[in-house]
Amino acid sequence: MQMAMAGTIGTLVAHGKGILAADESQATIRRRFEPYEIEPTTENQRRYRQMLFTTPGLAEYISGVILYDETLRQHADDGRSFVALLAANGIVPGVKVDAGTRPLAGAPGESITEGLDGLRARLEEYRTLGARFAKWRAVITIGDGRPSSYCLDTNSHALARYTALCQEAGLVPIVEPEVLMDGTHSLERSFEVAEATLERVFAALRSQRVALEHLLLKPSMVVPGVDSPDQAGIQDVAEATVRCLRRAVPAAVPGIVFLSGGQDALLATAHLNAMNAMPAVHPPAVHPWPLSFSFARALQGPALDAWRGEPRNVPAGQRAFRHRARCNSAASEGRYSPEMEDPAAGTFVEQVRG
Ligand code: 13P
DSSP: OHHHHHHHHHHHTOTTOEEEEEOOOHHHHHHHHGGGTOOOOHHHHHHHHHHHHTOTTGGGTEEEEEEOHHHHTOBOTTSOBHHHHHHHTTOEEEEEOOOOEEEOTTSTTOEEEOOOTTHHHHHHHHHHTTOOEEEEEEEEOOBTTBSOHHHHHHHHHHHHHHHHHHHHHTOEEEEEEEEOOOSSOOHHHHHHHHHHHHHHHHHHHHHTTOOGGGOEEOOOOOOOOTTOSSOOOHHHHHHHHHHHHHHHSOTTOOOEEEOOTTOOHHHHHHHHHHHHHSOOSSTTOOOSSOEEEEESHHHHHHHHHHHTTOGGGHHHHHHHHHHHHHHHHHHTTTOOOGGGSOGGGHHHHHHHHO
16 A cells, blocks of 8 residues: 555656646636636536646646546546546546535634545545545635634644545545635745644644655645735745745655645746755755645646637647646746746746846
């Protein structure tokens, strides 16, 4: 079991590769489709995922895909299950196993992630269906009096229970404590909360006897609140994120794959690149873990925008998706440059060249 998990982790964080998060729940995909007036029918969702998963050359940049329960059971037009199709291309299928967030009793404005009841049996079924890794997302908000210590503890406890059950089932757990970027907070406040969150999460993982060597961490980048008057530069975000991770994440963890959290797609790429291109924080050491991506919006946004639900736009959607996958692959090795982008991204190119 442990050998199998180690093998899966090696594949997932292979050099120059990252993970596509395509595990949007029904409610989330409805929100993503809405601006394009795409009907959120099961068939439209299936066609959208099929476009992404059949993108030519994808396996060069993408090592794994996180699926939603329903998608894990769906098939492509050629009759193959999505799981079989991905696996045939050397891409590891994974699955979101949490049941989403609900208000946390006694903590107004905060949430708890549900889904532990019956999880052992579900993990067994997911394994049988071909999933080799899993994901659980906890959500932490920054605001007046938030996050509460209570919220950090309950969410860390649930994350650790999920992680232990995954390892028992031989599925690699992706541990995702997302600190939301909603709000007006500063980069410094974001750093404080990210550090406190990671400390609690790792304390809970240790107390629940989890093997740190057999999990992947999926954190947010340390960015100021989206409505903060003080936005940070690319280098500032990269340095704050790496400093925070070095303080809080044990070197035993075999890989860190970031979520994009609603950042502009190109900016998320530039942040990841800056982290991997930075002269090591304490020379001559390199980062203790590979730093790669497990983006949903920052990989899919431009593809969805090109596709818009139209069958004739499938090649354009796939081109846009492959392009973001390629840029993020380069960023995971610190060799992305804005010149890789379309000239249409001119403003951004200038911003990055600074
Ligand atoms: P984003 O990259 O859009 O933040 O999504 C990642 C994810 O998996 C959320 O759970």
